Amino acid sequence: xxxxxxxxxxxxxxPHMPLALRLFEERYIVMLSRILGDEPAEFGVVLIERGQExxxxxxxxxxxxxxxxVQLEAGEGFIGLVAQGGRRVEVLEWQGDDPxxxxxxxxxxxxxxxxxxxxxxxxxxxxVRRTLALASEFADLPWSPTVEISDDPVEAAWQLxxxxxxxxxxxxxxxxxxxxxxxxxxxFKLTVDASESLGDRWPDDGxxxxx
Numbered sequence: 505x506x507x508x509x510x511x512x513x514x515x516x517x518x519p520h521m522p523l524a525l526r527l528f529e530e531r532y533i534v535m536l537s538r539i540l541g542d543e544p545a546e547f548g549v550v551l552i553e554r555g556q557e558x559x560x561x562x563x564x565x566x567x568x569x570x571x572x573x574v575q576l577e578a579g580e581g582f583i584g585l586v587a588q589g590g591r592r593v594e595v596l597e598w599q600g601d602d603p604x605x606x607x608x609x610x611x612x613x614x615x616x617x618x619x620x621x622x623x624x625x626x627x628x629x630x631x632v633r634r635t636l637a638l639a640s641e642f643a644d645l646p647w648s649p650t651v652e653i654s655d656d657p658v659e660a661a662w663q664l665x666x667x668x669x670x671x672x673x674x675x676x677x678x679x680x681x682x683x684x685x686x687x688x689x690x691x692f693k694l695t696v697d698a699s700e701s702l703g704d705r706w707p708d709d710g711x712x713x714x715x
Contacts, residue, residue, distance in 0.1 A: 505596055509535045509547040510568065510605040516675040517549040517569040518666040520659040521589045528582040535604035536583060545573040548593060548609065551672055566595045567680050568609070589662075592679060615684040617658050624688045625657055625664075631692055632668045635699040639669040642702065661687055668695045 511532065517523050527533055539545045550568035571587035578584075593609040600606065636649040647667040653660045665678045665687065674694045681687035 505608045505610060507599060507606055508570070508593065508609050509539055510564075510595075510607050511535075511547050511549050511571070512552045512564050512605060513549055514552050514672075516551050516666075516672055516679060517571060517589045518675075518679065519569060519589045519592060519662045520654065521663060521666045523549065523571050523587045523589060525585050525587070526579070526582045527585065531601065531604040533583065536585070540573070540576075546570050546587075546590070547573075548595075548607065549587075549589070550595065550607075551676060564595070564598075565676055567612075567676060568593050568595060568607075569679065613682075615658065615661075615681065615687060617684055621684055621688060622657070624685070624692070625661060628688050628692045628695070629653070629660070629664055631695045631699065632664045635669060635695050635702070636667065638699060638702050645669060658684070661691075665691050668698070670694055670698055674698075 511525070527536060535547065539547055547570070548568040549571050551565045553563040553565050569592055570590045572590050573585055573587050575586040576583065591614070592612040594612055595607045595609055597608040598605070599608060633649045636645060636647060639645055640649065651667060653663045653667075661684060665675070668691060670678075678687060678691055678694070681690060
């Protein structure tokens, strides 16, 4: 078991994805000052189950992603940072929030790649991009249907999980995947479900959209 500083957020961070944060709460300024002396400088990002990001007292899920700081800049009243999602961890025990949230964690195994999964990866990518295009008809999205992803299949799988227009609970289930095949199958299924849900919002042929 290892103790790791933790940053509760209302979003899920996936491996191989960037994270931009503005730190202004004192507890996270303290956390940053302590981890910057480490190499690499990193902290865990955990999804909030209930509560708010500011002020503490929130309930958190038991799985997280380690974020490694790659860029820092000082702003007026805040510190901006960019971090990169890395390995996945399970929270075994919370150690309290004084002076900042900390947890005892264990690292989860890396998902192993097999080239037999290339067709499944292609299917998942096609469905994610198709659903992004459909979802963009209803709302502004952080990711374009044509966004570039990595040529590395493992990185690409996690990036597709991150950009697919899914809710946080679905994202947590993807983050907990125990094999690459499970990740891709679940990603495909959840994205199909999201696509069908979006399709239900379109009027049927012959229906008057104003009705």
